[in-house]
Amino acid sequence: MSTELLENLKKGDRLALSRILSQVESQSEAGSQALEALFPFTGKAHKVGITGAPGAGKSSLVNALAHQLRRQQDAPRVAIIAVDPTSPFTGGALLGDRVRMPDLQQDPGVFIRSMATRGALGGLAAATEAFSQVFDAAGYDIILIETVGAGQAEVDVVNLAHTTIVVDTPGTGDDIQSIKAGILEIADILVVNKADRPGAEQSVRYLQAMLEMGYSRSSTAGHHAPEASITETLRESTRPWVPPVLKTIAIESQGIEELLEAMQAHRCYLIESGNWQVKERQALQKAIQRAIAQNLINRWQEGLSPGLFEETLQAVVERKMSPESAAQYLLEASQGL
């Protein structure tokens, strides 16, 4: 990356920012160089993941949060990364109504970027991490990462956030229960959005009860397998944060101030407890591991003579060889290692 482009990025030039994000997204050589050059200037932004089932109103909540943040006295700069393929930010709502955010798009302190990529090995998480670093180096104070809940890829994305907000809506008991089982454990803040719908109070109480069950479990370690107990104990000692359950009506900006306070309280908690550093370290560790895995696979692939993979695959299709044996054979056949 040219020194000029980096300087412009750090000065807050939106064109420089757009250009670097595109370079990074296309996984070009220029993108790698840019990430390399800007890495020393990262590590300051507060990364906040917003996740939940489709239809929970995550985009509206992100929208409302960004507005509220910009109204604060210090008017922090806000970046929005929409990883959710169903998000209106990503154009996923082409088929229906689009949530419009004209104010945000005209605010020079807000930058919205969607993530079109799906499917590459570690694609979503790697790309989100890379985008976060660019925004971080560009001086964005808060990075809101919107992602749809439940899948492993989304959990990976959430893992790189400092603070994870799980959004739910008032619903029948069985719906709530099934959503929670998978996702409650990753929530730092729980939000019942669309709280003007019937059953909001009940949902809040239900989530609070589930949280209490989760936390009381750690004090009855005797009932768990050894591994589970160790995890529970670790969580207990390093994580006295009790996720608050908040009500919002995002499209009317109700409850957003409280949500913001909870976000800031969680950030303070992370820094004071040392967990901020732990999370940063984990995110960097994963980034290194991903880069290593990708590099190893590329090397192996480049060292393989053309057609050999297809030939071997054919033998597997014909059940003359198992996938495991084929892998062994192809590993030995590559000159790239």
Place this chain on the structure above:
Amino acid sequence: MSTELLENLKKGDRLALSRILSQVESQSEAGSQALEALFPFTGKAHKVGITGAPGAGKSSLVNALAHQLRRQQDAPRVAIIAVDPTSPFTGGALLGDRVRMPDLQQDPGVFIRSMATRGALGGLAAATEAFSQVFDAAGYDIILIETVGAGQAEVDVVNLAHTTIVVDTPGTGDDIQSIKAGILEIADILVVNKADRPGAEQSVRYLQAMLEMGYSRSSTAGHHAPEASITETLRESTRPWVPPVLKTIAIESQGIEELLEAMQAHRCYLIESGNWQVKERQALQKAIQRAIAQNLINRWQEGLSPGLFEETLQAVVERKMSPESAAQYLLEASQGL
């Protein structure tokens, strides 16, 4: 694996089956040997993925499908793999009501197995594939794979199925729209479950309209980027299957016969069009690639001197080195390649 264990598996011995599944799940040496030995006997089962948002009633639908299958004249043997962490099959409903399936559990022609693993590199997809192979070799005719929708890991799981059923429930327009945007493209059959709820007809019509939009898009390739056009064209030529939209009330077994007919029609379509073989090939290709990636990472890790990863990570944490440079350094430092 002992020849006896393999023979017992092929004879339909449930204890042998359980034992091999456990060996495979624990990724033990015995598990690898078992997969190796049974691989020549795989390739016959019809793998059916059932996916959709939490609360859509996937488990009830799987339950009803299994019962209906067992009532057929040829009474095919049915395996159920519950990958969905929120499924009652996996014990995800510990916190609330459990869908009980006493009949199924007493039927010797049905085997239910849940998948507890989350988080390993390619973990879910690899484990599901391995389980499918065991069931396939054990003579199970149909393998129902239940998974929660939306995430990349779930899409990976679905990719190994021959037939993918996407389950939805009647809902408001915006909910449906947001769910569909991500998941419609992987559906071979669409089901509106809980069809006794208000809005079922509307949901069916909505889904049909979305499908038509999706298919008409492929004839307006001029509006797409070149890559998109190629994909659309390929899909058009190899995939004249038009996903039917069906209504079910799973807990009352309504609409299940029609769903079964659609499943069987899709299986016939796959075989006649040659797409069955294409899917098999793709699944095996992914299995080989996963095994190669895992092996490369293991080799690299074993060749690394203890403590070096941590030291390098520390330099990255202190911003003295970027994750990319660290990866390069650690790759060169390993003796395992």
